[in-house]
Amino acid sequence: MTIKTRIDARFEQLKTENRGALVTFITAGDPVYDVSLEILKSLPEAGADVIELGMPFSDPMADGPAIQLASERALANGQTMIKTLEMVREFRKTDNDTPIVLMGYFNPIYRYGAEKFVADAKEAGVDGLIVVDVPPEADEELCIPAMNVGLNFIRLATPTTDDERLPMVLQNTSGFLYYVSVTGITGVNAPDISDVLKNVARIQAQTDLPIAVGFGVKSAEQVREITAGAAGAVVGSAIVREIEANLNEDGSPREGLASRVKMLISELAQGVRT
Amino acid sequence: MTQVDNLANSLMNGPDENGHFGLFGGRFVAETLMPLILDLEKSYEQAKADPEFQKELDYLLTYYAGRPSVLYHAERLTEHLGGAKIYFKRDELNHTGSHKINNCLGQILLAKRMGKTRIIAETGAGQHGVAVATVAARFNLPCTVFMGAMDVERQSPNVFRMKMLGAEIRPVTAGRGTLKDAMNEALRDWVTNVDDTFYIIGTAAGPHPYPQLVRDFQSVIGREVREQMMEAEGRLPDSLVACIGGGSNAIGLFHPFLDDKDVSIYGVEAAGRGLDGPDHAASLNGGQPGVLHGNRTYLLQDDDGQILEGHSISAGLDYPGIGPEHSWLKDIGRVNYVSATDQEALDGFQMCSKYEGIIPALEPSHALGFVKKLAPTLSKDHLLVMNLCGRGDKDVFAVAEHLGMNIKG
Ligand SMILES: Cc1ncc(COP(=O)(O)O)c(C=O)c1O
Numbered sequence: 001m002t003i004k005t006r007i008d009a010r011f012e013q014l015k016t017e018n019r020g021a022l023v024t025f026i027t028a029g030d031p032v033y034d035v036s037l038e039i040l041k042s043l044p045e046a047g048a049d050v051i052e053l054g055m056p057f058s059d060p061m062a063d064g065p066a067i068q069l070a071s072e073r074a075l076a077n078g079q080t081m082i083k084t085l086e087m088v089r090e091f092r093k094t095d096n097d098t099p100i101v102l103m104g105y106f107n108p109i110y111r112y113g114a115e116k117f118v119a120d121a122k123e124a125g126v127d128g129l130i131v132v133d134v135p136p137e138a139d140e141e142l143c144i145p146a147m148n149v150g151l152n153f154i155r156l157a158t159p160t161t162d163d164e165r166l167p168m169v170l171q172n173t174s175g176f177l178y179y180v181s182v183t184g185i186t187g188v189n190a191p192d193i194s195d196v197l198k199n200v201a202r203i204q205a206q207t208d209l210p211i212a213v214g215f216g217v218k219s220a221e222q223v224r225e226i227t228a229g230a231a232g233a234v235v236g237s238a239i240v241r242e243i244e245a246n247l248n249e250d251g252s253p254r255e256g257l258a259s260r261v262k263m264l265i266s267e268l269a270q271g272v273r274t
Numbered sequence: 275m276t277q278v279d280n281l282a283n284s285l286m287n288g289p290d291e292n293g294h295f296g297l298f299g300g301r302f303v304a305e306t307l308m309p310l311i312l313d314l315e316k317s318y319e320q321a322k323a324d325p326e327f328q329k330e331l332d333y334l335l336t337y338y339a340g341r342p343s344v345l346y347h348a349e350r351l352t353e354h355l356g357g358a359k360i361y362f363k364r365d366e367l368n369h370t371g372s373h374k375i376n377n378c379l380g381q382i383l384l385a386k387r388m389g390k391t392r393i394i395a396e397t398g399a400g401q402h403g404v405a406v407a408t409v410a411a412r413f414n415l416p417c418t419v420f421m422g423a424m425d426v427e428r429q430s431p432n433v434f435r436m437k438m439l440g441a442e443i444r445p446v447t448a449g450r451g452t453l454k455d456a457m458n459e460a461l462r463d464w465v466t467n468v469d470d471t472f473y474i475i476g477t478a479a480g481p482h483p484y485p486q487l488v489r490d491f492q493s494v495i496g497r498e499v500r501e502q503m504m505e506a507e508g509r510l511p512d513s514l515v516a517c518i519g520g521g522s523n524a525i526g527l528f529h530p531f532l533d534d535k536d537v538s539i540y541g542v543e544a545a546g547r548g549l550d551g552p553d554h555a556a557s558l559n560g561g562q563p564g565v566l567h568g569n570r571t572y573l574l575q576d577d578d579g580q581i582l583e584g585h586s587i588s589a590g591l592d593y594p595g596i597g598p599e600h601s602w603l604k605d606i607g608r609v610n611y612v613s614a615t616d617q618e619a620l621d622g623f624q625m626c627s628k629y630e631g632i633i634p635a636l637e638p639s640h641a642l643g644f645v646k647k648l649a650p651t652l653s654k655d656h657l658l659v660m661n662l663c664g665r666g667d668k669d670v671f672a673v674a675e676h677l678g679m680n681i682k683g
Contacts, residue, residue, distance in 0.1 A: 057580065061304070133304055160309045
């Protein structure tokens with residue numbers, strides 16, 4: 001089944017512009033709902049081509065300290081799955097082009113009800129899902145239901161995904177493939193870019209899907225180097241850290257937090273524009 | 275209760291090839307770990323089929339761990355409670371003081387076989403951490419143990435033991451700093467150090483094949499009980515009782531009896547301050563199915579699927595999940611899952627010390643708390659076996675504090 005989403009359209013468009021995609025990650029509701037929505041709305045203008053919106057989870061096992069803390073802040077301030085979908089709906093009122101991928105862990109989705117969740121997400125204006133702890137071996141849990149409603153299911157390939165396993169990872173993946181640049185968690189180790197691009201080329205030989213590279217990417221320079229050989233670069237922890245750096249002692253957002261994040265994104269966006 | 279009438283319908287055959295026990299279990303892990311757990315599964319299947327592996331394990335269980343542990347008739351407790359004839363399976367007599375060593379010996383032999391050169395583990399009460407540090411010392415492998423910062427504090431004797439054994443302790447402050455957070459951190463380490471590291475999980479949980487292999491290594495408990503009871507009484511026991519954290523000592527006792535339909539089985543969860551409030555660790559009695567740490571199982575969670583912290587007086591029981599095989603055994607009705615509160619565990623702790631001269635760990639004290647209620651309702655010829663899976667040395671400070679005594683000097 002071929003489904004065409006905003007993700008497909010965006011990568012096609014960037015191809016004609018002959019540049020890579022800046023994929024940006026923030027956690028929904030971090031640090032509080034209103035500011036998070038403000039940041040979300042500012043992302044496209046700042047230069048984000050694809051948005052990953054984290055669904056906060058109490059036990060983010062694949063994430064490093066920065067994104068863990070973002071989840072904790074959001075949850076402490078009352079973020080829920082329903083509010084995350086609500087944020088997407090709000091965003092869609094003014095932006096009907098920028099793709100949104102929800103990223104997170106399976107349990108909150110399972111609790112919500114997988115079938116109901118994919119339907120509600122689609123209706124809210126979500127384009128794809130990245131759910132870290134649902135491997136291809138468990139496709140019927142979420143991947144198939146997501147495809148059935150026309151959501152892309154974006155899978156992670158990692159340095160441990162060898163050629164033998166790769167076809168299985170690619171099988172029901174659509175939208176793009178997310179290449180994890182390091183073995184490990186988000187936001188800790190810096191990737192070895194030449195190594196990464198070798199792996200991207202190896203994988204690209206087996207798929208037509210755009211490949212975006214993430215984990216440990218934090219500068220415009222890295223974004224530039226990566227998008228020289230891959231369709232996109234994902235920045236997460238660096239953005240989330242900028243949010244963290246603009247909080248008061250009591251955790252409340254400082255004046256101008258959203259515009260500082262916007263400045264950082266504009267800087268990163270230079271990596272795909274020069 | 276489900277009738278188990280013939281072996282074709284055996285309850286002992288699980289899990290299926292994808293690690294499922296009915297709805298539960300499976301492999302819900304990040305892609306980075308997928309090749310590793312598939313490799314582990316393959317290596318385990320090969321090891322199981324290799325007589326040399328079993329021989330080496332048997333040797334270590336006998337001469338290093340001190341197995342078999344005895345099946346002891348608790349005569350004074352039997353008399354005191356005035357009902358069922360109570361036996362203790364004395365796994366607290368094992369080297370390192372609990373059943374945890376059974377599993378650790380099995381897993382470290384697997385690690386060695388797979389050529390891994392570094393060991394990691396999570397621990398709550400510290401009993402598993404001590405057992406891991408012990409086998410790591412014995413096999414000369416560097417070992418890092420993740421332990422919630424709060425548990426580091428309340429289980430200080432075990433922290434010291436691990437250090438003496440050469441392990442590095444990493445206190446985990448994320449979340450509330452208890453067992454589930456330690457497990458998250460161990461998984462983060464494993465996903466980072468994929469080439470050389472073996473993760474020794476301490477209970478019958480985690481992604482497939484862990485629930486199965488931990489169960490298999492712990493089943494030595496139940497197999498010994500079958501033989502020992504036949505020798506002592508000429509028949510099988512009428513009921514089995516074990517406490518449940520993640521469920522490894524319990525499944526180890528229960529599994530060899532699952533097809534013996536006349537044997538009643540009781541798993542005792544930690545009811546903390548009571549099941550009617552939030553402060554307990556009874557995943558089966560107070561949770562809903564969900565997915566955490568690689569498997570689907572009953573979890574303590576809120577309506578939005580966020581995992582809640584368990585509470586128990588015992589650091590070894592306050593895990594918000596439970597091994598997936600137990601979730602299945604609950605749903606099919608083969609095992610009765612009951613609970614004991616902090617107070618009932620404290621009562622059990624004191625009762626066992628006073629009547630039997632055995633100071634139990636706080637974890638099996640929950641089983642004792644339940645036995646105290648159950649035994650008097652049963653007839654004198656009813657044979658009850660309780661897994662006394664750990665000794666209480668590590669808990670004396672905590673218990674003294676709860677009893678209002680100052681022993682720190
Ligand atoms: C003595 C003892 N019993 C029981 C447990 C609980 O674990 P499980 O349910 O896996 O046996 C622990 C865990 O630390 C323990 O130390």
